[in-house]
Amino acid sequence: MRCAGLLFLFSLPLAGADDRNFAGSWTLDAARSEIRSLPYAPAPSLRIEQDAAKLQLIAGNTQQIYLLTGETSKQTFGATGLSTQTKWEGAALVLNSLSTTGRQFSLNERWRLGRDGNTLIIRKVYHAGVGESESTLVYQREGAVKSTVVAPAAAPAAVAVVTAPRTAPESLTIPSGTRVLLRVNQLISTKIVKAGDRLYLETAVPVTAEQRVVIPRGSQVTALVKQANRGGRGGTSGELVLEFTSIILANGTQRDIQSHLSSADGRPFDRGQGGMRGQRSKVEDAGTIGNTASAGASLGSLGGHMGTGAAAGAAAGLAGIFAKRGPDVEIAAGSMLEMSLDRDLQYNVRELP
Numbered sequence: 581m582r583c584a585g586l587l588f589l590f591s592l593p594l595a596g597a598d599d600r601n602f603a604g605s606w607t608l609d610a611a612r613s614e615i616r617s618l619p620y621a622p623a624p625s626l627r628i629e630q631d632a633a634k635l636q637l638i639a640g641n642t643q644q645i646y647l648l649t650g651e652t653s654k655q656t657f658g659a660t661g662l663s664t665q666t667k668w669e670g671a672a673l674v675l676n677s678l679s680t681t682g683r684q685f686s687l688n689e690r691w692r693l694g695r696d697g698n699t700l701i702i703r704k705v706y707h708a709g710v711g712e713s714e715s716t717l718v719y720q721r722e723g724a725v726k727s728t729v730v731a732p733a734a735a736p737a738a739v740a741v742v743t744a745p746r747t748a749p750e751s752l753t754i755p756s757g758t759r760v761l762l763r764v765n766q767l768i769s770t771k772i773v774k775a776g777d778r779l780y781l782e783t784a785v786p787v788t789a790e791q792r793v794v795i796p797r798g799s800q801v802t803a804l805v806k807q808a809n810r811g812g813r814g815g816t817s818g819e820l821v822l823e824f825t826s827i828i829l830a831n832g833t834q835r836d837i838q839s840h841l842s843s844a845d846g847r848p849f850d851r852g853q854g855g856m857r858g859q860r861s862k863v864e865d866a867g868t869i870g871n872t873a874s875a876g877a878s879l880g881s882l883g884g885h886m887g888t889g890a891a892a893g894a895a896a897g898l899a900g901i902f903a904k905r906g907p908d909v910e911i912a913a914g915s916m917l918e919m920s921l922d923r924d925l926q927y928n929v930r931e932l933p
Contacts, residue, residue: 599671599693603630606700606719614716618706622717626700635666635673646675650843652916654680662687663916665761676761676785678916683708686797688785698724705786707797752789752932754925759842759918761785762801768911770808770818777805779822784916794927800828801919811906818908824919831933835925842920844911 606626615622623639630636630648637644646653646666655662660682666675675689685708692701698721706713763784773779780800787795807821824839911917 598697600668600673601630602628602635602673602691602693602700604628605722607722609718609720612718616713616715618704618713618715622715625722626719648673652843656681658682665759665918667759678761678763678784680914686785696724697721707785749790749929751926751928752792752794754787754789754794754921754927756921756923758787758921758925760787760795760801760839760921762917762919764911764913764915764917766913768820768909770810770820770908771910773805773808773820775805775808777808779803779805781917783827792929792932794932795827796830796933799830802826802828808909811908816906818906820909820911827925829931829933831931833927833931833933835927837925838922839919840922841917843918844915 604627606628608622608624613622623642625639627638628635629638633647633649635646635648637646642657644653644655646664648666648668650665650667653664653666655664661680662677663680664675664677666673668674669690672690672692675687675691677687677689679685685706687707688705690703693699694701700719700721702717702719704715704717706715761784762781764781766779768779780802783795783797783799783801786793786797801824803822803824805820806823807819809819811818822841824837824841826834826836828834
């Protein structure tokens with residue numbers, strides 16, 4: 581049985597395109613679902629349209645679009661904003677979502693098709709504060725006949741087979757290349773930090789291996805500031821280079837890591853640039869020179885793309901000030917960064933929380 585299990589695991593990356601195609605109309609099978617404390621009622625029916633670049637989910641009057649290219653998808657539901665990143669794990673689609681406005685929470689989803697292709701299984705793990713709930717939603721393809729399991733005839737006693745239980749692995753490996761979503765807890769600015777400073781972030785979603793949580797949400801990640809240059813005279817943009825050095829689980833288990841910044845706010849990061857560069861703020865209103873400190877706020881960017889604009893009420897003459905000194909890199913608290921592991925990370929199960 582162990583060999584059969586290994587063959588199954590190794591076959592996942594080779595799954596065909598049909599195993600990754602969720603397109604169609606689906607109806608919730610409540611009898612086969614396990615719904616526990618979700619913040620919303622599951623949709624009774626879904627319609628999914630999908631191509632290589634995106635997946636569009638239509639549930640009632642609500643439409644959601646998830647990008648399948650590694651970029652971040654942004655959705656708004658009333659007062660709640662969601663930022664979602666997707667990745668494929670074999671034939672399974674993993675969606676990691678963080679709230680950007682309204683109540684603070686994260687939602688981890690894993691979508692996969694049943695063997696017959698007519699069942700869509702969505703596992704959801706919802707985190708809010710210290711609380712966590714896990715649900716499994718089972719949808720049946722509309723018009724498809726439910727598969728039935730036929731009990732095999734009893735085998736003669738002489739050929740009865742005894743199956744040994746599968747032994748749980750003693751060590752778990754998070755492979756090189758795994759992307760880990762991080763939440764920034766405090767303002768990071770080239771006005772404040774300098775080379776040699778240490779910054780502390782936390783994992784925004786759990787990281788799993790062998791269907792077990794290895795790095796829980798909220799684990800501490802340490803980053804070393806390798807370079808921090810303020811915006812210079814003549815309009816030169818500020819620059820910030822970070823190196824992620826360690827990760828600490830809730831029980832104190834620590835690992836040194838080798839990793840690099842792969843995206844910020846869902847936008848890919850070109851390692852050849854050497855770091856995040858400041859983005860020039862857009863000045864919309866006039867004020868007084870005394871307001872420049874608040875008006876000059878801007879998020880740091882990757883190649884000038886990450887950022888949400890400066891606060892309103894910029895001071896008169898701010899454009900002239902910017903002409904003398906370029907914009908600094910500023911990453912607001914609550915922003916998301918993504919690091920990619922450059923080497924495998926191994927844990928013994930006895931070390932895990």
